[in-house]
Amino acid sequence: MRVASGLEPQEGYEIGVVVDALRASSTIVTALALEAEAIVPLSSPEELKRVDGPTIGEQHGKKIDFADYGNSPTDLLRHAEEIEGETLYMVTTNGTDTILRAAEVHEEVLIGSLLNASAVASKLSGDTCFVEAGHRGMLAVEDTYTAGYIARLAGGEPADGRTRAAMEMARGLPAEEVFKGSRTGHVLEQRGRLEDVEFCARVDEFEVVPVYEDGMVVPQ
Amino acid sequence: MRVASGLEPQEGYEIGVVVDALRASSTIVTALALEAEAIVPLSSPEELKRVDGPTIGEQHGKKIDFADYGNSPTDLLRHAEEIEGETLYMVTTNGTDTILRAAEVHEEVLIGSLLNASAVASKLSGDTCFVEAGHRGMLAVEDTYTAGYIARLAGGEPADGRTRAAMEMARGLPAEEVFKGSRTGHVLEQRGRLEDVEFCARVDEFEVVPVYEDGMVVPQ
Numbered sequence: 001m002r003v004a005s006g007l008e009p010q011e012g013y014e015i016g017v018v019v020d021a022l023r024a025s026s027t028i029v030t031a032l033a034l035e036a037e038a039i040v041p042l043s044s045p046e047e048l049k050r051v052d053g054p055t056i057g058e059q060h061g062k063k064i065d066f067a068d069y070g071n072s073p074t075d076l077l078r079h080a081e082e083i084e085g086e087t088l089y090m091v092t093t094n095g096t097d098t099i100l101r102a103a104e105v106h107e108e109v110l111i112g113s114l115l116n117a118s119a120v121a122s123k124l125s126g127d128t129c130f131v132e133a134g135h136r137g138m139l140a141v142e143d144t145y146t147a148g149y150i151a152r153l154a155g156g157e158p159a160d161g162r163t164r165a166a167m168e169m170a171r172g173l174p175a176e177e178v179f180k181g182s183r184t185g186h187v188l189e190q191r192g193r194l195e196d197v198e199f200c201a202r203v204d205e206f207e208v209v210p211v212y213e214d215g216m217v218v219p220q
Numbered sequence: 221m222r223v224a225s226g227l228e229p230q231e232g233y234e235i236g237v238v239v240d241a242l243r244a245s246s247t248i249v250t251a252l253a254l255e256a257e258a259i260v261p262l263s264s265p266e267e268l269k270r271v272d273g274p275t276i277g278e279q280h281g282k283k284i285d286f287a288d289y290g291n292s293p294t295d296l297l298r299h300a301e302e303i304e305g306e307t308l309y310m311v312t313t314n315g316t317d318t319i320l321r322a323a324e325v326h327e328e329v330l331i332g333s334l335l336n337a338s339a340v341a342s343k344l345s346g347d348t349c350f351v352e353a354g355h356r357g358m359l360a361v362e363d364t365y366t367a368g369y370i371a372r373l374a375g376g377e378p379a380d381g382r383t384r385a386a387m388e389m390a391r392g393l394p395a396e397e398v399f400k401g402s403r404t405g406h407v408l409e410q411r412g413r414l415e416d417v418e419f420c421a422r423v424d425e426f427e428v429v430p431v432y433e434d435g436m437v438v439p440q
Contacts, residue, residue, distance in 0.1 A: 139397040141361050165392025172385025177359040186403040 003156030005130040005147040005163045007137060009105035013129035016106030017120060018212075020133030021146040022184040023071050024095020025113040026200040027056065030073035032219045033116075033206035035084045039217040041096035048091045054082070056090040061187050064091070071095070073115070074195050087216070094133035102131045103212055111210035111217060112150050114175055114200065119207045121153035123220065128156060130163075135183060142182045142200075145170050149203075176201040223376030225350040225367040225383045227357060229325035233349035236326030237340060238432075240353030241366040242404040243291050244315020245333040246420040247276065250293035251308060252439045253336075253426035254300045258307045259437040261316035268311045274302070276310040281407050284311070291315070293335070294415050307436070314353035322351045323432055331430035331437060332370050334395055334420065339427045341373035343440065348376060350383075355403060362402045362420075365390050369423075396421040 004010050019025055028039050039056075042048050045064055048057050056076075057067025069075055071092045076083060090096055102109045106129065112120040130147035134140045148166030151158070158164040169178075179185050179201040180194075188197050199205075209220040224230050239245055248259050259276075262268050265284055268277050276296075277287025289295055291312045296303060310316055322329045326349065332340040350367035354360045368386030371378070378384040389398075399405050399421040400414075408417050419425075429440040 135401060139393065139401050141398070141401060144393070161392035163392070165388045165390075168385045168388030168392075170385075172381035172383070172388075173359065173364070178361070181355060181359050181361060181403050183401050183403050183406040186406060 001124065001154070001156050002127045002159045003130065003151040003154065003163055004159040005132060005144065005151065005166050007132055007134045009102045009131050010129045011105060012127070013106060014126035015108045015110065015124060015128040016102040017110045017112040017128060017130045017150065018099050018102050018133070019112050019130055019143045019146045020095035020098060021113050021142045022179065022182070022188060022200055023073065023196055024092040024133065025111050026073045026115050027071050027076065028111050028210050028217055029113050029116045029206055029208060030076050031083060031088060032208045032210050034076060034080045036086050036088055038087045040087060040089045040215060041099045041217060042089055042091045043097055043100060045091055048089055051089040054086050054088050056088050058092045060093055061191055072193065072196050074199050094135070098131055098133045099212055099217070109212040112146065114146055114149060114203045115205045116208055117150050118153055118204045119209050121150050123209050124154040124156070128154070140182065140184055142179050142184060145175065145178050175203065221344065221374070221376050222347045222379045223350065223371040223374065223383055224379040225352060225364065225371065225386050227352055227354045229322045229351050230349045231325060232347070234327050234346035235344060235348040236322040236329045237332040237348060237350045237370065238319050238322050238329060239332050239350055239363045239366045240315035240318060241333050241362045242399065242402070242408060242420055243293065243416055244312040244353065245331050246293045246335050247291050247296065248331050248430050248437055249333050249336045249426055249428060250296050251303060252428045252430050254296060255304045256306050256308055260307060260309045260435060261319045261437060262309055262311045263317055263320060265311055268309055271309040274306050274308050276308055278312045280313055281411055292413065292416050294419050314355070318351055318353040319432055319437070329432040332366065334366055334369060334423045335425040336428055337370050338373055338424045339429050341370050343429050344374040344376070348374070360402065360404055362399050362404060365395065365398050395423065
């Protein structure tokens with residue numbers, strides 16, 4: 001199978017894997033591992049304000065004040081009992097929008113993070129494009145790394161130099177150093193969320209594979 | 221030739237290339253390209269205070285107030301006439317200390333940056349270890365990238381997975397995105413030094429190869 005990666009979904013790849021490792025992908029994976037029923041990604045805080053149900057909200061790294069939960073896997077872990085069985089509505093700066101964009105191009109859209117790397121890799125049976133959330137249209141090294149990590153586990157053939165670079169990076173450099181040393185990692189550390197950075201750098205913590213279908217992210 | 225990379229100098233490598241791409245390496249390369257006679261790296265701001273001569277000083281990303289110049293290649297470009305022919309004394313948070321540590325292990329110590337990548341690569345005729353300044357003992361992606369970039373130009377055989385990863389990263393990902401997206405790049409942007417980040421991501425701007433000999437960095 002061919003694998004590509006980048007900040008945009010690419011035509012010609014059946015599967016899209018959305019990667020926003022710090023933190024939307026990791027938050028979604030954790031929510032479903034805690035047996036939330038579904039996550040509904042929305043595209044703006046205004047939409048989030050109007051929904052009736054539990055909410056996850058973040059803008060520019062900070063929790064939206066009217067949201068029930070932040071975009072934080074470790075916050076969700078502390079509220080595991082509340083989340084079980086719930087459908088959660090979610091907005092984040094980059095991640096939820098990336099899911100909606102990927103769904104316009106790819107037949108199948110999965111959510112990938114280091115937390116569920118092996119589980120996602122085992123589901124990739126067709127040509128796959130990793131769609132990285134990045135940061136304001138620029139590469140975010142933690143997303144490139146995570147895309148490369150999953151692509152390598154899946155045994156994909158890189159379609160371009162960028163993807164080959166990501167796969168080698170993920171093989172040769174330690175996840176936690178890359179995540180802590182990243183721009184996003186630094187911003188989160190400054191905001192007192194180093195715990196999230198360390199958690200998101202863990203590999204294969206969960207086995208759930210979130211898939212986006214008909215407006216909702218559910219466990220596959 | 222074998223090439224290694226990491227945060228520490230390694231025994232068994234004749235040449236050490238010190239890389240602190242944002243910004244000490246780039247500042248030194250620029251100073252010598254502007255025909256400064258030499259740079260004397262010191263290990264503390266206290267030492268810098270006692271010297272008699274022009275000084276370059278930075279701690280934690282900020283110019284030391286009593287220093288004549290900041291750790292900034294673009295600042296030096298604006299003072300080109302003052303610098304020509306001078307011996308400058310220099311302290312930075314990581315870079316100058318990394319030079320002194322490398323000199324304890326390697327027979328020959330060069331200073332590498334993207335600004336002089338091809339020039340440095342052309343001088344590497346023996347087994348080479350890239351000594352990355354990093355950030356508080358952690359990987360800094362701009363240094364790993366720069367080490368990989370020069371190693372690849374030199375046609376080195378990577379001695380380990382980390383170095384192979386660095387070389388592939390430098391081949392597949394764009395320098396400016398990696399530099400701007402890095403933790404250090406973000407801190408510099410916040411401090412109004414985006415201009416430095418963009419300048420340091422330029423490749424082969426200069427041909428000078430700084431070498432550390434007898435306590436001073438001079439053009440080879």
